[in-house]
Amino acid sequence: MADGIEVAKVGDIADGEGLKVSRIRTGTLDDIAVFNDGGAFFALDDTCSHEEASLSQGWVEDGTVECPLHAACFSLKDGAVLSLPATKGVAAHRVEIVGDAIVVHPAADRLA
Amino acid sequence: MSLAPGGRVVVIGGGLAGVSLAEALRAGGHGGPIAIVDREPAFTDRPPLSKAAFVDDAPIEELALLTPDRIAELGIDARHGRNAVALDAAARTVELDDGTVLPADAIVLATGGRARRLAFPGGDSPLVHTLRTYADARAIRAAAAPGARILVVGAGLIGAELASSLRAVGADVVLVDPHPVPLVPAVGGRIAGILHAMHAAHGVDVRVGGIAALEDGEHAGQADAPSRPLASRPGSADGARTPGQEDERPPLRSPGSAPVPAPGRRATAVLNDGGRIEVDAVVLGVGILPGTELAEAAGLEVDDGIVVDARFRTSVAGVYAIGDVARPRAVDGSLPRRDEHWEAARLDGEALAAILLGQEPAPRGAGWWWSDRYGVHVEGVGRMDGDGEIVLREPVDAGGGYPVAFLLAGGRLAGAVSIDEPNAVRAARRLIDQGVPVTATLLADPSSSLRDLLRAAR
Numbered sequence: 001m002a003d004g005i006e007v008a009k010v011g012d013i014a015d016g017e018g019l020k021v022s023r024i025r026t027g028t029l030d031d032i033a034v035f036n037d038g039g040a041f042f043a044l045d046d047t048c049s050h051e052e053a054s055l056s057q058g059w060v061e062d063g064t065v066e067c068p069l070h071a072a073c074f075s076l077k078d079g080a081v082l083s084l085p086a087t088k089g090v091a092a093h094r095v096e097i098v099g100d101a102i103v104v105h106p107a108a109d110r111l112a
Numbered sequence: 113m114s115l116a117p118g119g120r121v122v123v124i125g126g127g128l129a130g131v132s133l134a135e136a137l138r139a140g141g142h143g144g145p146i147a148i149v150d151r152e153p154a155f156t157d158r159p160p161l162s163k164a165a166f167v168d169d170a171p172i173e174e175l176a177l178l179t180p181d182r183i184a185e186l187g188i189d190a191r192h193g194r195n196a197v198a199l200d201a202a203a204r205t206v207e208l209d210d211g212t213v214l215p216a217d218a219i220v221l222a223t224g225g226r227a228r229r230l231a232f233p234g235g236d237s238p239l240v241h242t243l244r245t246y247a248d249a250r251a252i253r254a255a256a257a258p259g260a261r262i263l264v265v266g267a268g269l270i271g272a273e274l275a276s277s278l279r280a281v282g283a284d285v286v287l288v289d290p291h292p293v294p295l296v297p298a299v300g301g302r303i304a305g306i307l308h309a310m311h312a313a314h315g316v317d318v319r320v321g322g323i324a325a326l327e328d329g330e331h332a333g334q335a336d337a338p339s340r341p342l343a344s345r346p347g348s349a350d351g352a353r354t355p356g357q358e359d360e361r362p363p364l365r366s367p368g369s370a371p372v373p374a375p376g377r378r379a380t381a382v383l384n385d386g387g388r389i390e391v392d393a394v395v396l397g398v399g400i401l402p403g404t405e406l407a408e409a410a411g412l413e414v415d416d417g418i419v420v421d422a423r424f425r426t427s428v429a430g431v432y433a434i435g436d437v438a439r440p441r442a443v444d445g446s447l448p449r450r451d452e453h454w455e456a457a458r459l460d461g462e463a464l465a466a467i468l469l470g471q472e473p474a475p476r477g478a479g480w481w482w483s484d485r486y487g488v489h490v491e492g493v494g495r496m497d498g499d500g501e502i503v504l505r506e507p508v509d510a511g512g513g514y515p516v517a518f519l520l521a522g523g524r525l526a527g528a529v530s531i532d533e534p535n536a537v538r539a540a541r542r543l544i545d546q547g548v549p550v551t552a553t554l555l556a557d558p559s560s561s562l563r564d565l566l567r568a569a570r
Contacts, residue, residue: 016563051160051164057534057535058535059534059535059538059539066538068489068534068535069482069484069489069534070159070482071455071480071482071538083458084128084132084157084177084458085157085159085454087176087177087178087179087182
């Protein structure tokens with residue numbers, strides 16, 4: 001996986017939005033959510049650590065994503081949990097912009 | 113008054129408010145002792161008790177707000193399973209039911225509340241449940257075998273969620289509420305109607321009214337037999353509990369004296385329109401009573417909650433109250449109703465931590481809440497009743513989705529409620545808190561982006 005996986009073009013994810021990329025495509029344990037926060041791109045495991053919810057549907061703002069169900073807040077940079085009701089963080093994946101392509105490098109410990 | 117660096121904090125109540133306070137104190141650098149006294153076996157998050165945790169039979173560990181490791185890491189003196197029995201405000205000590213006396217520089221009452229019960233013949237029967245604690249949820253779950261029939265009294269948030277969860281585990285549900293459409297003040301008429309209709313659509317027998325009595329099952333259906341209310345539970349006279357005392361839950365029938373149960377349901381619920389429903393259990397979802405007993409005994413000002421000022425100070429120096437139990441006095445001296453929502457408790461804890469650390473708490477925005485039932489996610493912010501005009505944003509796809517409801521007052525948003533459209537409420541929340549001007553036309557137009565309104569205002 002050294003080359004990473006191209007998941008979308010930069011223009012595919014609007015500012016403040018997330019995109020869910022299937023685990024079938026990423027070869028990871030969980031789907032991966034890719035976020036555009038003010039033009040910076042981030043990738044986290046998609047499933048909230050609290051209950052079954054897709055973080056790709058969350059509210060993205062100021063380096064964080066709020067879970068769409070119960071508003072548990074996670075850092076986009078490293079997946080750390082920033083507020084209850086979640087008590088555990090989610091895995092973060094490195095994102096690289098190559099030309100206009102968003103390339104995700106899945107974290108080694110999250111490969112299926 | 114801020115806390116000295118080594119100041120001792122004793123928190124009574126290990127729910128969300130108390131735990132949030134402790135975490136925020138440590139995050140803010142407080143190094144002094146922090147004790148949390150809590151009657152439950154773990155610091156429990158309560159919203160899942162009527163939702164996923166109920167359906168999934170989640171162990172209590174999954175509902176813990178803090179893991180044991182995290183408690184140790186934070187250096188919290190966790191007194192699980194303990195009740196505070198006395199508060200000496202002058203000496204600033206808290207006495208526990210095991211005789212321990214905890215001295216404190218700041219005492220924080222985060223005692224929450226207990227589920228309200230209703231007075232009716234048979235109302236003290238062990239078949240009548242309420243839902244506040246993990247043990248309550250387990251008892252209801254145990255009564256809800258597939259095919260069991262449960263009467264849920266009250267179709268507010270808890271009653272509605274529980275009705276959904278009971279259906280999910282295969283129970284028959286009868287839901288009774290005095291309002292033909294409950295929750296209108298909380299969510300507006302349109303959304304309230306949609307939500308309430310989901311009960312019947314999921315096979316719930318929905319009634320209007322209340323419960324008048326619960327009669328013994330052996331007489332169910334025998335018109336000539338005198339009906340008699342079910343026997344009371346021992347020691348459960350309403351309102352006579354000492355702070356923290358847990359309800360006894362005796363066996364359904366005492367061993368030895370129990371006749372072979374008659375086939376059919378365990379009891380007959382009589383509704384106040386005279387309707388009779390054979391049931392196996394009753395659950396009351398009719399709100400909470402604030403846990404003020406300790407405060408009252410200590411001479412603190414209490415009025416349907418512990419009265420506090422904007423900085424959570426009770427009428428006695430060094431004693432604070434946060435969360436469901438706290439009733440903050442408004443600047444004009446009035447006492448608005450207590451806020452019993454989850455996030456408010458968390459923000460109370462964080463705000464008091466800032467105050468105790470000598471910092472200004474973050475400004476409090478419009479209140480936010482959620483509810484999950486029948487596979488949909490409801491959330492709301494601000495208010496949906498009072499001055500203003502309700503504006504509905506219909507779903508783009510007329511065949512699917514739900515409207516978003518807004519309350520527009522004076523050219524600004526005052527509230528919003530959505531079903532399965534959380535980001536509309538997340539946007540609305542920011543529009544409310546930032547006082548961004550909006551129009552009914554924009555709000556009603558599903559093609560207009562609320563997020564763009566926010567961006568434009570920046």
